[in-house]
Amino acid sequence: MTRLFAGTEWDQPPRCDHCGELAQACECPPLEESSARSLAAPETQTARIAVEKRKRGKLMTVVRGLAAADNDLPALLSRLKTDCGAGGTIKDDTIEIQGDHQSRIAKALSAIGYRVKS
Ligand SMILES: [Zn+2]
Numbered sequence: 001m002t003r004l005f006a007g008t009e010w011d012q013p014p015r016c017d018h019c020g021e022l023a024q025a026c027e028c029p030p031l032e033e034s035s036a037r038s039l040a041a042p043e044t045q046t047a048r049i050a051v052e053k054r055k056r057g058k059l060m061t062v063v064r065g066l067a068a069a070d071n072d073l074p075a076l077l078s079r080l081k082t083d084c085g086a087g088g089t090i091k092d093d094t095i096e097i098q099g100d101h102q103s104r105i106a107k108a109l110s111a112i113g114y115r116v117k118s
Contacts, residue, residue: 040070042113049109049118051100061102063095066114076112083108 016026048065063080066073073090080097081088084104088097097105106116 046115047109049102049106051102059100061097061105067093080105
């Protein structure tokens with residue numbers, strides 16, 4: 001017995017039908033998420049980052065200017081939490097990260113393509 005499709009044209013690796021890259025090289029977001037809602041391009045938005053003092057002197061880095069309707073804020077929050085190694089929450093259109101992480105967050109957001117003002 002020989003393997004049916006081994007070495008034939010049927011044995012090709014799968015390609016992403018969105019960008020045409022090999023599936024393993026594809027960087028497209030999962031289809032269900034990207035088609036569910038149309039987000040605004042990061043380049044068209046300006047994030048304003050501020051460090052604010054909260055109860056008991058705790059510092060909180062606050063990101064404003066990114067509307068929840070135009071951005072995947074939960075995804076952004078989890079990325080920033082990972083980058084900063086800190087906890088955080090979303091309140092309406094505002095992302096809050098515990099501690100003073102202004103420069104780290106500015107760097108992370110500009111890497112994504114957002115314009116940043118501190
Ligand atoms: Zn792709």
